[in-house]
Amino acid sequence: MAPTDTDDKSSPFFDEDDAALLLIDHQTGLLQGVENQDTVSLRNNVLALAEVAKLYDLPVVLTTSRAEGPNGPLLPKLNEMFPEVEVIDRSLVNAWDDPAFVEAVEATGRSNLIMAGILTEVCVAFPAISAAQEGYNVQAVLDASGSLNDRAEQAAMSRMEQAGVDLTSWFTVSSEMLKDWTKEVAPEQAAHFSERTGFYELVLESFNASSAE
Amino acid sequence: MAPTDTDDKSSPFFDEDDAALLLIDHQTGLLQGVENQDTVSLRNNVLALAEVAKLYDLPVVLTTSRAEGPNGPLLPKLNEMFPEVEVIDRSLVNAWDDPAFVEAVEATGRSNLIMAGILTEVCVAFPAISAAQEGYNVQAVLDASGSLNDRAEQAAMSRMEQAGVDLTSWFTVSSEMLKDWTKEVAPEQAAHFSERTGFYELVLESFNASSAE
Amino acid sequence: MAPTDTDDKSSPFFDEDDAALLLIDHQTGLLQGVENQDTVSLRNNVLALAEVAKLYDLPVVLTTSRAEGPNGPLLPKLNEMFPEVEVIDRSLVNAWDDPAFVEAVEATGRSNLIMAGILTEVCVAFPAISAAQEGYNVQAVLDASGSLNDRAEQAAMSRMEQAGVDLTSWFTVSSEMLKDWTKEVAPEQAAHFSERTGFYELVLESFNASSAE
Amino acid sequence: MAPTDTDDKSSPFFDEDDAALLLIDHQTGLLQGVENQDTVSLRNNVLALAEVAKLYDLPVVLTTSRAEGPNGPLLPKLNEMFPEVEVIDRSLVNAWDDPAFVEAVEATGRSNLIMAGILTEVCVAFPAISAAQEGYNVQAVLDASGSLNDRAEQAAMSRMEQAGVDLTSWFTVSSEMLKDWTKEVAPEQAAHFSERTGFYELVLESFNASSAE
Amino acid sequence: MAPTDTDDKSSPFFDEDDAALLLIDHQTGLLQGVENQDTVSLRNNVLALAEVAKLYDLPVVLTTSRAEGPNGPLLPKLNEMFPEVEVIDRSLVNAWDDPAFVEAVEATGRSNLIMAGILTEVCVAFPAISAAQEGYNVQAVLDASGSLNDRAEQAAMSRMEQAGVDLTSWFTVSSEMLKDWTKEVAPEQAAHFSERTGFYELVLESFNASSAE
Amino acid sequence: MAPTDTDDKSSPFFDEDDAALLLIDHQTGLLQGVENQDTVSLRNNVLALAEVAKLYDLPVVLTTSRAEGPNGPLLPKLNEMFPEVEVIDRSLVNAWDDPAFVEAVEATGRSNLIMAGILTEVCVAFPAISAAQEGYNVQAVLDASGSLNDRAEQAAMSRMEQAGVDLTSWFTVSSEMLKDWTKEVAPEQAAHFSERTGFYELVLESFNASSAE
Amino acid sequence: MAPTDTDDKSSPFFDEDDAALLLIDHQTGLLQGVENQDTVSLRNNVLALAEVAKLYDLPVVLTTSRAEGPNGPLLPKLNEMFPEVEVIDRSLVNAWDDPAFVEAVEATGRSNLIMAGILTEVCVAFPAISAAQEGYNVQAVLDASGSLNDRAEQAAMSRMEQAGVDLTSWFTVSSEMLKDWTKEVAPEQAAHFSERTGFYELVLESFNASSAE
Amino acid sequence: MAPTDTDDKSSPFFDEDDAALLLIDHQTGLLQGVENQDTVSLRNNVLALAEVAKLYDLPVVLTTSRAEGPNGPLLPKLNEMFPEVEVIDRSLVNAWDDPAFVEAVEATGRSNLIMAGILTEVCVAFPAISAAQEGYNVQAVLDASGSLNDRAEQAAMSRMEQAGVDLTSWFTVSSEMLKDWTKEVAPEQAAHFSERTGFYELVLESFNASSAE
Structure with missing residues (x-):
């Protein structure tokens, strides 16, 4: 199901009552692959973004990539924050290829999607581009995501821009909700x-x- | 009131008699949030940009975000430079959402807007995108603004570019006025x-x- | 011969059965011209990308620029990995200007081209832009390529973006094939x-x- | 009173039962003067170091520089962690010039002093050099301190080295206590x-x- | 006079027989304003680019901004290389506003213009955008130009991209001529x-x- | 004349009544040779250091290297600040080789010397090492000085350290005077x-x- | 047992027949704590250093810190390279505090010790300082070790220097053996x-x- | 032969009539191993240093390491500058271990040695330390030398400092000769x-x- 027709996007900004937060593969193993952002700051930013969802009651979708293997479990603090959210574990690289994930997104009823994940160039860029192609408005939160190296991140930013995905930061998201x-x-x-x-x-x-x- | 029809923008450059300067939230508390530009340089650039407005008699709009709280007062040197300008204090994050601000902009009679502010990703990007959407020509002055981190600034630059906002620097603005x-x-x-x-x-x-x- | 009409590109992603890898001028002399990426990492990334082609049976095209002169021979490990691929040595700077190279590309039967090379700003950007202009879908692998200096690389990235070339990294390519x-x-x-x-x-x-x- | 004769320093390492922690001028105003370390990391490191003292029951001395003025109060989290420690507010720049501070140090009965503070080049370097000159063994914790600029920090490091002060980090201190x-x-x-x-x-x-x- | 109709730009590349080189304000005073590229490298790149024009017999236009004042004379080595080229000294900031400069460009008979200058954000960006607006194909040579600070350069790059100016480097230009x-x-x-x-x-x-x- | 015997240096710190400030070759031409510190910050730091001398009535010695040639005049703001100080112009590279300079230093009656200059590796390091060798206590102010490149500055720092010169910053000097x-x-x-x-x-x-x- | 008297150290260099290599805590968990060196390069350097020992038949001591817990096992490639070396697992932070480790060092019969480990500031610095204090000649291999942050590494380098430990790199060690x-x-x-x-x-x-x- | 007794080193500076320049292994192959300085700058600095020797008639010693193999010949411009100097090709890593090299140094009759080479950590550090140990005064020119990585260079600087070698830059050497x-x-x-x-x-x-x- 694509976003409904009634969702006309006249405003370039997201609101607390029309947006959802998708956190993709913030797993303890994958997080160690982020080489271009220090771990203390990255963890701070991921939790800060999750807290925005709590503050503004955004629907949240959590997903992991084969969490029982070396990729590791979801960052436990995220489980604690959203005990009611079932984590969708996938074998598919692009979360958007997974019907369970797309259904969870559709179930939020929101067509404005805020995405963050590890690694930016794969776990964020792939579903962000897919969702944008299907008509969703998508924001990718750069500083709550991370990359294997600088060039990988720059390439991901470029590719998302070309696909119509907006880039943002957790502080910007929070300010955009607050208004x-x-x-x-x-x-x-x-x-x-x-x-x-x-x-x-x-x-x-x-x-x-x-x-x- | 949107920019008048007679404002056909055939030139890609701003002139001293068709532009206004909007300084947004250069407050003593918020300035401390700029982590990716050193304070001595940032202050130098903000004052340099304000002096351009003095040199070329540009109309100036000054606004703050809850200046009586921890965000702090406007940088006092700006008050001294523009004693005749009333500072519009807001509770709304996006200055463009505030009718008093938009009226002050409209009162300048200019449709070419030069914006700078703290933080770039919120206080500049939000009203810059809003103004561009309403048909104004907008330039955002990067080096007289500042961000919480590098990714936040890169995201803001990308988002403003996509919305048709031109990016610039204070020295460029000054040279563009001088001609x-x-x-x-x-x-x-x-x-x-x-x-x-x-x-x-x-x-x-x-x-x-x-x-x- | 341009890509066939039947190649409608509805997906923004490449698949293992519709893509080819073109490695351009990874020669022992030219590699020493990369000043903005350390040699150990660059070599690692080039071999990593080549291994993706092995893993997913992508057709591979190898080409060099006057390999008998100071530009030097192809990185020997690449010869070892693809003993069956004939290396096309050229005098033409833009590989796409060389009929033998274009024929080799056409012979792969693929219209989705993954390109990497040394230097990014010439050996990758030129054929990437040419191929995109002829209707191919092109991805340029930034971290398996390298530049004389940062500005040269930024310029190359910008020019490829404008020409519709997607930017990527070896890890992204690998994940995009895996799916x-x-x-x-x-x-x-x-x-x-x-x-x-x-x-x-x-x-x-x-x-x-x-x-x- | 200088360190007692019985304190022969045959080991180059500090132990949990012979060391004290001195936190100097971690005030909310002064912390904003640190230009060469991001605020999130610095705050993390300062709290991490304070927690080491809690873990190993190190005697703690807290001091501020004119905390009722713009330098601001002690970071409130430090007050919460050490409610029993009286904060010594000073007008003297070098804490070691203040008899109340020296007395508090002597009262710990420890001759191995671990110091951190804001700014490194003044609030740490001055008392560290003074204490070393009087025969104390001193370690300065670089990453729980911060400087106005890089050259100021490098100069402070050099000057402390010349005076016999050992440089360290919070993680090193913690490991040195753990043993x-x-x-x-x-x-x-x-x-x-x-x-x-x-x-x-x-x-x-x-x-x-x-x-x- | 705009570029002639016969100049259909089917190729995305410049050739030695259809391009001209415009060097703008490489003056001994202004060159000292470049803060984000070291002087030894910048001078090397400027001379390297000028030598490309010699190698490929490109028509050259030289211009300065008030060379008798503090901006200083043209880099003397450029005078030596092009003794037959009259240097056009201007009072107008945007070289394209100066009829003498535009005439000199038109006199080259070329509609593919390669521009470099000091500072990038003014002396290159302004005429590059103007020329592009009039229908010329324009390349701006980043590494033979320089900026007051990083943000000024990034803004200039963004603004030129939006105006359809291609970004490049001297090595790329040289390779593009060689072919x-x-x-x-x-x-x-x-x-x-x-x-x-x-x-x-x-x-x-x-x-x-x-x-x- | 060497420092007097009565100058026993029991304290590792300088005081306002025992120190002098020597500013060496802060000339408008030489300042352009500083490649590893931006000009706005460097100028700020030089003036800040000079103002410390005004605040604490430190005797000041000013010297230039062939100020009538391309090295240029002393930074005019320094002349304005110290109209009563005669600037000693030299042909000797090491200011300490110039009897007029040494006499001016001796005339201050101070054996604690605070030195800054352009370039650090020559104009500061040479006289700092010479003065230290003759028994003066010397501090070199790194951030009010500047170098041709990073390695030159690191070498100068190392060489001064070995010669017993203390390294410092303008803020440290100011705090050391304030006490x-x-x-x-x-x-x-x-x-x-x-x-x-x-x-x-x-x-x-x-x-x-x-x-x- | 301290180094024997016959070991007079007249040469400042190590030789292949008088040196031993100690690899300390290169464990899969701890390696993820290195934030100031990228993982690909660090792994390359660690293996390069281990290979030096193979080339020159240096005695090797391997040790881990609680390898059965989250610190993880020794990098498996090191086990493969030295199958005959028993890995000494410790609970003591400073390897030199562990009699089994010191015995293993003594059993090499060498008084020139080359050390590398993770993290530099603890696992290398502590035993390096201890061994130097007991009269061993010690070299610490910086690029085959790694730190939690830059300041931690700088502090460790300073502290080792003060204790008489020489700093080096794997390439230097290899060249020093080759001769x-x-x-x-x-x-x-x-x-x-x-x-x-x-x-x-x-x-x-x-x-x-x-x-x- | 060690430096003569008559060489009492009362001055901490070198003079044009008491110093010699030793250029070690500036070979076309080895120069490509310098990863932490760009090639254009490094080459500029090496030639600049060689020119100092010409300006001040310093005796020059040139040496290479197996120049007929992959290390490559001496930078040809150095041969051109010193046609009368025989290049000493060695198999010994430390030039000071080679009697022909030491004889050439002794033949200069100078006990103040200025050394530069590729790579800093081996080709400069080893003979610099050896010469210092034998009583020569040695300066190592950092910016006319280069290293495999930053840590290797920092280690080399530390080790040379500890051995009493002074660090310097080509501009400093030139100024020290000029006087x-x-x-x-x-x-x-x-x-x-x-x-x-x-x-x-x-x-x-x-x-x-x-x-x-």
């Missing part, structure tokens, strides 16, 4: 930025300290 | 380059010294 | 990843050791 | 590495998953 | 590569030495 | 940090804004 | 360089090809 | 800087142009 600092979620969003960006904790604590005097 | 070294403003422009580029002070002072002998 | 981990070739593919990616040997051996206990 | 994986603390230490290094979580979870099968 | 190693110019071309690439001198001399034995 | 935030100069020092470090302006203005509320 | 290209091992050494350096295969094959003509 | 801009050689020295540094040509030509007006 207005008067929303109820705003204090939680500020706390989230504080926990995950590094700098926001500093300005927030400095502010709190000096305001309190 | 002719016989204009009255030329000596002031040379002094501006001398103050802000580093290298131009060196060649100018070397030249003055050797010519004077 | 399904239940295929017969899967264990060999895993061994190949283990030998050539560095990280996969580590996770595989760790897995084997702990599973065996 | 033996059969110690009771070992499982906690493994969990600590898992939380703070990035990679150790991955190998540990992969191991647990495959061993469990 | 066939059996041409009479080939030995001179090999000597040129030997003098300017660094690596080719090494492989050539090694070859000569071992062949002679 | 105590209760000194009268402290507010001026804070303003200086605010103007020259980038980050301190941000934390200070954020603090002022939030405290004022 | 004379007329030795019987020379052709094997050339083949080894060809296999492991990348560049030497290229020059060797170019030479062979051109010499053969 | 006084009133010497007869000064105009030639200026021309040499102009040809080899890049920047000096620019400031010199700017100066000449503006002075001439």
